[in-house]
Amino acid sequence: MKTIKIIGVPEHFNLPWHLAMEDNAFEDRGIQLEWTDIPEGTGKMTQMLQNGEADMGVILTEGIIKSISQGNSSKIVQEYISSPLLWGIHVDAASDRETIASLKNDKVAISRMGSGSHLMAYINAQNQRWNTENLEFEIVNNLDGAVENLTNGSGAYFMWEHFTTKPLVDNGTFKRVGDCPTPWPCFVIAASNSFIKESEGLLKHVLEVINTYTAEFKQIPSIDRTLSNRYEQKLEDIQEWLSKTNWGQEQLSETMVNEIQSRLHDLNLIEEVKDASAFLWK
Known part of the structure; x- marks a missing residue:
């Protein structure tokens, strides 16, 4: 074997x-x-x-x-x-941000450099015609780390697979402001x-x-x-x-x-x- x-x-x-x-x-x-x-x-x-x-x-x-x-x-x-893959774009549920456009100047929470959450942040920014050189990142390791980061007031947004994070949207941990599918x-x-x-x-x-x-x-x-x-x-x-x-x-x-x-x-x-x-x- x-x-x-x-x-x-x-x-x-x-x-x-x-x-x-x-x-x-x-x-x-x-x-x-x-x-x-x-x-x-x-x-x-x-x-x-x-x-x-x-x-x-x-x-x-x-x-x-x-x-x-x-x-x-x-x-x-x-x-x-x-x-x-359908990437949900999330903020803390208590945030007043409601659209992808409202995230333009915010930091991005990512699992690590080279991860999907990192690379897709660039794809999303390019789709929005933002200057991708302005992106700033906070490394949170995994989904649990993102929950901790966003709910503790970081002001960052976080991209993760739409259906994996859906329970966190449903229970009021995250708010989803939009989606970004992979091309x-x-x-x-x-x-x-x-x-x-x-x-x-x-x-x-x-x-x-x-x-x-x-x-x-x-x-x-x-x-x-x-x-x-x-x-x-x-x-x-x-x-x-x-x-x-x-x-x-x-x-x-x-x-x-x-x-x-x-x-x-x-x-x-x-x-x-x-x-x-x-x-x-x-």
């Missing part, structure tokens, strides 16, 4: 992995898949892949592209979520180059298993109720999220890699646009 260490966020997107593990679908292929939840998100996960603390990661597309561009010895092995498929599966080199056959087995589960995921009877119960979300919110979310089973296209690089380069978040082969496992 070969052990493979995989990391991802503790969110509803990743339920197919857990169902496959509960069914021993990886063990049937001789693989002991060790899943670790990383609540700090993509910035932490890119670091773990780089440091050899994980073999694979289910990770935000823009975050791993930025990290590989800056020298992370990993590759994208395929898409995971082929639809956009690309939001999650990919990445693997370290050393793992790919040593275990390419096992990697193919992992992808075959997870693709079988994601291809049929929405057809699982009462999957909406299962998600609602496991992730403590309202059933109607899960149903809306499912209607907007598609799982992918193919490699990310070179065209999309170049589009994302171009956007990050325009924002001075990467130094150059590299050949797509630097990012994609073939």
Whole structure:
């Protein structure tokens, strides 16, 4: 039995992995898949892949592209979520700010540099035609840190996945002033180059298993109720999220890699646009 260490966020997107593990679908292929939840998100996960603390990661597309561009010895092995991620833009519930425009001069709470909450703050600012050079950040590590930061009067705003934060909006912790969808498929599966080199056959087995589960995921009877119960979300919110979310089973296209690089380069978040082969496992 070969052990493979995989990391991802503790969110509803990743339920197919857990169902496959509960069914021993990886063990049937001789693989002991060790899943670790990383609540700090993509910035932490890119670091773990780089440091050899994980073999694979289910990770935000823009975050791993930025990290590989800056020298992370990993590759994208395929898409995971082929639809956009809807980033909710939040302030403290007691704030008098009601619109995205009202946040123009405010600091941004982010989990860490290089995270989705960091990179998407630039995308949102660019969408709003703000000067992105004026963005200032407060590092809060994770969602719990953001709650502490915003409710203690920081005056910052915080971007996080819309449905994950919905309970905090419903219970009066956060106010959502708007949303910002990613302009690309939001999650990919990445693997370290050393793992790919040593275990390419096992990697193919992992992808075959997870693709079988994601291809049929929405057809699982009462999957909406299962998600609602496991992730403590309202059933109607899960149903809306499912209607907007598609799982992918193919490699990310070179065209999309170049589009994302171009956007990050325009924002001075990467130094150059590299050949797509630097990012994609073939």
